Amino acid sequence: MITKNTKIEDIVKMDDRMMDFFNENKIDYCCNGYMTVAEVAKSKNKDEDTLKNSIEKQLDILRQDKKTDSKISIDDFKKLSVEEIIESITNEHHETERAMLFEIDKILNKILKVHFKNHGEELLKLHKMFGELKTELEEHFVKEEMITFPLMIENKNPSPEVIKKIEELESDHEKAGDIIKKMISLTDSFTVPQDGCKTYEKTFKELDTLTKDIFVHIFKENSILFLKFKK
Ligand SMILES: [Fe+2]
Numbered sequence: 001m002i003t004k005n006t007k008i009e010d011i012v013k014m015d016d017r018m019m020d021f022f023n024e025n026k027i028d029y030c031c032n033g034y035m036t037v038a039e040v041a042k043s044k045n046k047d048e049d050t051l052k053n054s055i056e057k058q059l060d061i062l063r064q065d066k067k068t069d070s071k072i073s074i075d076d077f078k079k080l081s082v083e084e085i086i087e088s089i090t091n092e093h094h095e096t097e098r099a100m101l102f103e104i105d106k107i108l109n110k111i112l113k114v115h116f117k118n119h120g121e122e123l124l125k126l127h128k129m130f131g132e133l134k135t136e137l138e139e140h141f142v143k144e145e146m147i148t149f150p151l152m153i154e155n156k157n158p159s160p161e162v163i164k165k166i167e168e169l170e171s172d173h174e175k176a177g178d179i180i181k182k183m184i185s186l187t188d189s190f191t192v193p194q195d196g197c198k199t200y201e202k203t204f205k206e207l208d209t210l211t212k213d214i215f216v217h218i219f220k221e222n223s224i225l226f227l228k229f230k231k
């Protein structure tokens, strides 16, 4: 049952297909997953009951549609140990996102040049934001893999030192999340302009896939891995 005090991250844990619903409604379930339905409604100047009802309605629809093609399966993921979660995140998200960042970097640079005349203003901003995101994430992944994740595996009981490292990661997540939100708003959720070519389409499609994957990734770290470790 959902109340106005239910946290957004807990709704995703009930049914991970709610991630799509939250993405469509621009509700941040990863960096701000700790916010309650009422808090989100307030931040968006929306009515609490309307938001609560629309979430319940969507959960009902999903409940009736038991068939799930979601490969995320947060339900199984929650049950893994800290070591297993770390391994899964590294293999599933870090490696995939590194490859996507590398690929998008090339094609974004290509459309920047080809479509500069008609879309230069937007593409220059997007190119800069993407560059910041790429640097942020590549450095963040390596910090997790080389410093914080090994510390978490070695120290079963959370020491103040490890907690501090985790807080640094959470603040990196917020930075990355903010850049992504700006990219989404700049491009109207990666909508390709009418005169956009195939490469334009591919770039925006890949950006959409990448950013959604990052949201899932951050959710798994903030709302499952870090919470589990701190317990
Ligand atoms: Fe990560």
Ligand SMILES: [Fe+2]
Residues within 6 Å of the ligand: 140, 144, 169, 173, 218, 221
């Ligand atoms: Fe992270």
